[in-house]
Amino acid sequence: MSTFNGAYLEEQGIQKNDTINYVPFLILTGVSSSLSLLGSVFIFLSYYKSNERSFNFRLLVFLTIADFFNAFGNLLGVIRYSVVDPVLTNDDNCDSDNLCVSQSFITVFASLASFWWTVFIALNHFLHHGGSRYLEKIPVQVVCHLCGWICPVTIASVSLHYDVLGEGLSASSGPWCWIKDCNLSLSTSSVWMAITGKGWEVTTYCVTFAFYMLLKFQKCRIHKKEKLLSKSNSSSSYQSISSEDANRYSINQENHEEEEFGLLWIFLYMYLTRLWGTVRYFIFVGHEGSNYKPFFDKADDGLMYLQSIGDSAQAFVNFLGFVVWPKLKRKQQYNCDTTTINLL
Numbered sequence: 001m002s003t004f005n006g007a008y009l010e011e012q013g014i015q016k017n018d019t020i021n022y023v024p025f026l027i028l029t030g031v032s033s034s035l036s037l038l039g040s041v042f043i044f045l046s047y048y049k050s051n052e053r054s055f056n057f058r059l060l061v062f063l064t065i066a067d068f069f070n071a072f073g074n075l076l077g078v079i080r081y082s083v084v085d086p087v088l089t090n091d092d093n094c095d096s097d098n099l100c101v102s103q104s105f106i107t108v109f110a111s112l113a114s115f116w117w118t119v120f121i122a123l124n125h126f127l128h129h130g131g132s133r134y135l136e137k138i139p140v141q142v143v144c145h146l147c148g149w150i151c152p153v154t155i156a157s158v159s160l161h162y163d164v165l166g167e168g169l170s171a172s173s174g175p176w177c178w179i180k181d182c183n184l185s186l187s188t189s190s191v192w193m194a195i196t197g198k199g200w201e202v203t204t205y206c207v208t209f210a211f212y213m214l215l216k217f218q219k220c221r222i223h224k225k226e227k228l229l230s231k232s233n234s235s236s237s238y239q240s241i242s243s244e245d246a247n248r249y250s251i252n253q254e255n256h257e258e259e260e261f262g263l264l265w266i267f268l269y270m271y272l273t274r275l276w277g278t279v280r281y282f283i284f285v286g287h288e289g290s291n292y293k294p295f296f297d298k299a300d301d302g303l304m305y306l307q308s309i310g311d312s313a314q315a316f317v318n319f320l321g322f323v324v325w326p327k328l329k330r331k332q333q334y335n336c337d338t339t340t341i342n343l344l
Contacts, residue, residue, distance in 0.1 A: 077176025
């Protein structure tokens with residue numbers, strides 16, 4: 001199931017006879033999207049019922065809103081293909097219907113918003129580990145909302161204005177609409193794919209990776225200074241580190257496990273769910289309009305299975321990581337404490 005750029009192939013006179021069987025991809029995307037919608041609802045309910053609505057939790061809700069609409073858009077794609085025809089060929093008419101364009105607009109907006117709020121959450125976890133609450137300031141929150149919502153809807157609106165949203169025969173995407181690969185040149189479609197998603201996605205990969213590495217570096221520095229404090233018995237060596245630093249390190253010692261887990265989860269959440277589509281995008285860009293080599297053709301098939309699951313599963317993954325896992329951990333800690341008390 002190779003995906004080809006229609007305009008380029010027509011220019012070269014190459015026959016488009018590939019058949020794309022969407023049935024397995026529709027099933028995977030439908031199940032994944034449905035789980036994410038349920039996961040989103042549970043996150044909203046958890047926030048509503050929570051006695052301590054922390055700023056971290058609030059940021060997670062904003063991210064979940066974006067992921068909810070992304071899963072909803074992908075589910076619309078499943079419904080569209082199921083109603084129209086679960087088997088498409090590259091000879092089919094690539095004209096995009098209103099549902100296809102609307103679904104593409106929703107997923108472009110939601111994906112971009114998800115990238116922004118992922119970066120904000122990663123930044124907030126990193127700052128919290130250093131004892132900073134900078135993102136909680138009202139002016140900074142306003143800037144976050146402007147970037148997190150206005151920028152994505154602007155890019156989606158510009159794409160709609162230039163009529164590039166629509167049917168793409170799953171070039172770099174799953175069984176849903178995105179960029180009109182059929183009616184655009186390879187270079188044009190790949191640029192619009194970067195503008196409406198992949199460029200921002202790769203940037204998010206780099207930013208979250210940088211935050212994670214900086215956090216590890218900070219942890220090493222804190223560990224060394226805490227070791228110095230513990231070994232220091234003389235007043236001269238102890239005074240080499242200020243009391244303010246000592247207090248900060250004490251706070252970090254209490255909270256760094258939670259913050260590091262949150263940043264690590266975001267790091268894995270991005271890579272494990274979105275990486276497959278990114279690899280397919282680079283395969284699409286690198287084939288220069290010709291047929292894929294057999295190896296890349298098979299790789300693209302396998303990656304599309306993973307992308308159909310991952311691109312729609314983000315809200316469900318966050319539900320497991322930020323709601324289910326902490327509750328299980330607290331329950332385990334409670335059981336351990338109870339056992340210790342009984343032994344005493």
